Amino acid sequence: MKSETVARAWAVVRHDGLTLGFTDHDQTLNFEGISFRPDSGLSAKAVVQASGLSVDNTEAMGALSDSAITEVDLLAGRWDSADVRLWDVDWNAPSNRRLIFRGRLGEVSRSGGAFRAELRGLSEPLNRVLGRVYHQRCSAELGDGRCHFQLSKPGYWSEGVIESHDAGQRFILSGVSGHDARWFERGTFVVQSGAAEGLRGSIKIDLPLSGSRRDVELWSGLGQHPQVGDRVKLIAGCDKRAETCRLKFLNFLNFRGFPHLPPEDWLIAPQVSR
Template identity: 35%
Template sequence: MRVFFDRELDTVATFWRVYRRDGIMLAFTSHDRDLTFNGIAHRAAPGMVPAAIRLTADLNEDSAEVQGALSHATIREKDLAAGLFDHAAIEIGAVDWELLDSHVIYSGRLGRIEDDRRSFTAELRSAKRQLDEDLVPRTSPTCRALFCGPGCGVSAAAVTTTQSLAGIDLDRNTILFDGIDPSDFVDGQLRFLDGPQSGVSFGIISADVNGLVLDRQLVDGTPIGTRVELREGCDHTLTTCASRFANAVNFRGEPFLPGNDLLTRYGQPSG
């Protein structure tokens, strides 16, 4: 394997690949011309460089950061704002721009992205971040299971429907559909199948007479009639689990367990 930085002058450039959750992969290199290796074309983007990469042999999380100018055509400000790069998988490595030998140094996922309209800074989270997750479930009055996920038992296909957009209000950040009960989709998810935000997933935070209120900003140019995939939501209460989904047997919570305030209650005289 090629040993990098073993000489005073080295023909080494940085490369990084971004795997977005909508299936799009972007690849760049800090070299001044495009490089193709491992069957992947890497676009020249010398303005984007890793600011710092720290790798450890222990269980502490590896950290990295990448900075760059918003100048490349494939990284657009509106895509960052729309969340297309949120939690995308990423690889960073070194490549010999003459021999095209390469080695991945860091892999993880994109975390927080800060954009000041001139440049952006992206926090990278390594796979060691999963070691910080609490694997022991804690008691809670609501269900701990991810809706339609492991332990829930409700089929995602049974609560997912495809609808055509009947109305959109950019000022209220709401969308409207005909023939559905909006309240069923609160805390649910929405994904555009067409239009400028195709493939982008939204959370539904509330519903009213104006439609469904989304958790991220809609963009202009989405036409009426755009196909949208809607998945119902769940408030994780036992009542909803039993009455709407007939799924109380899989409820992962303790709704009748006394809380910590039981320890501070005073006894009350009878009568």
Template identity: 40%
Template sequence: MKQISAPLAAHLAGRVTTLCACWILEQRDGSTFGFTDHDRAVTVETIVCAPGNGLGASAMTGGPGLATGGGEVAGALSGAAITERDLEAGFWDGAEIRTYLVNWADPSQVLLERRAKLGEVVREGNAFRAELRGLAHLLEAKAGRVFSRTCDADLGDPRCGVGLGSAAYTAEALVQPGSDLETLRLSGLDAFATRWFAGGRLRILDGGLSGFASEIADHRAEEGSAEILLWQTLPAALADGTRVTVSAGCDKRLETCAAKFANTENFRGFPHMPGTDFVLSYPNRNTGENDGGARV
């Protein structure tokens, strides 16, 4: 149950109110931004909520018990806080949003109405629309082991144990001329064979896209340079000389775990599981298989 402060309750009970909505968004890296539908800036929790983006929200829905609620928030691509490039780069994906009811004449009278996560973000011309997901949606995430022939650990995580900080698995490179939004030509990777970084990750260190990361679809070693094909198209071209880091990829097979990482003791798959053909097979007197006899 929400607790409304006595001053705000008295204000709500009055005939005339001076109320506005404020939103505080926190990206996954900790960067915080404030917005309001009021025509002037309002300070909430020491965060200045700016009116410049014309943010507005739809009605929020809810359900009984722990049912997931939701809604939408929309605004214009203006100002330094929300830009087309950041939306395309995914910087806002999974951000936390807190919705407040505020007395703009006395911002100390404030009520935290809802906490949610930003879901799908859709661009519509010079505007955007973002889905709001109630925190109960986290309870719907499936958890547990995956039983398959391939490893279900992520390369470099505690269950895997491979140290990606090693120079054998992570390298810094420079963007070279001839790169585009999907394929980057890089220098500094001469020591690595073709496909060493396929399935790995590229992170940008410089420029306006600093912090942007994408999975690597393919890696081809060439004389004097390397060609990296990205799964996700870059939101903007990279200048020549931009620094990036690339980390090795893993196809999660036991053979790769042994040959590339010498890490079979931490392999989290089940390579000797019987396949579908074996499970669905049945005795057949014409083949001599599965007849119950001893295996020769």
């Protein structure tokens, strides 16, 4: 590969399958079924790679445009953890190329009509602290491989329609009935139709109103606001207490906490000798 004919090409794939290709060459490149466009304004700093299990890191920068990566989609989190691949490619013969980076988009910032995104290499997950925490509350996530609870069970989810909303954070829903107050707190709010389809939020407050109406507030607003008439799905939440696992989910056999562990106050309290 001659240095004077080398260009860089990027492929970015979102979780919903949308794939975009970019290049710093002045013409479109085509390979692996992707068209890499030259008009994106996407570029990157030098890729930092090390031997062993060190984390690869670099930074991508680009212009926000309606035809590529939009500010609305970034705010909505649609590009969070998107898969990224970077090649050195001979623009005279695209089959002559070398993959030099693969990872995911990390933290994204925006200003002045442009974005800056951190790129995290495949070894990034190896930075996580591993090991079990001994605590009274459950250490599993509701519905994961350690919890084993099936959230698709009847009664643990419900669908409704947005009647009104406040800044995309507090919603009045219709069509949700048969659930106790706070049933969905700490659960998940999923938009199922409209421009915000697929976006998720964590539920802070969940209270029934008259009839089949419900007042639901999220911990933080969704990046793209759902609109009146959009359908949403509510999934039950868990506060990780043993009592909740036993009575609400009937799943105490899979409880991953230690409810009889003495509290910290007991550990530091002076012991009375006999």
